[in-house]
Amino acid sequence: MDVLTPRWRKSTRSGGNGGSCVEVADNMPGVVLVRxxxxxxxxxxxxxxxxxxxxxxxxxxxxxxx
Incomplete structure (x- = not known):
């Protein structure tokens, strides 16, 4: 696996109803990405x-x- 490619996952606190949802990529060296x-x-x-x-x-x- 390429550690320079963000591996996005949906927050466990995000609902399934289309409301406020965030994705996190915490597999990058020295940084956490949020979108x-x-x-x-x-x-x-x-x-x-x-x-x-x-x-x-x-x-x-x-x-x-x-």
Whole structure:
């Protein structure tokens, strides 16, 4: 497998009803990529892996929104 090609996966918190969905690629060296599932060509966020992990940990502590 080519580690320079993002391997996108849909967030486990994304619903199946066409609502807010994000995809994450965390197989890239030194960066985590995040994009909107509904607008894949609309841009990609590049996040430092440690910052991404901090975000995920905080999101787990806060629980579901809504």
């Amino acid at each position: 909107d599932t509904k607008d894949r060509e609309g841009g990609t966020l590049r996040v430092d892996p440690s910052s991404w992990q901090s975000f995920v940990d905080l999101a787990k502590q806060l629980g579901p929104v809504g």
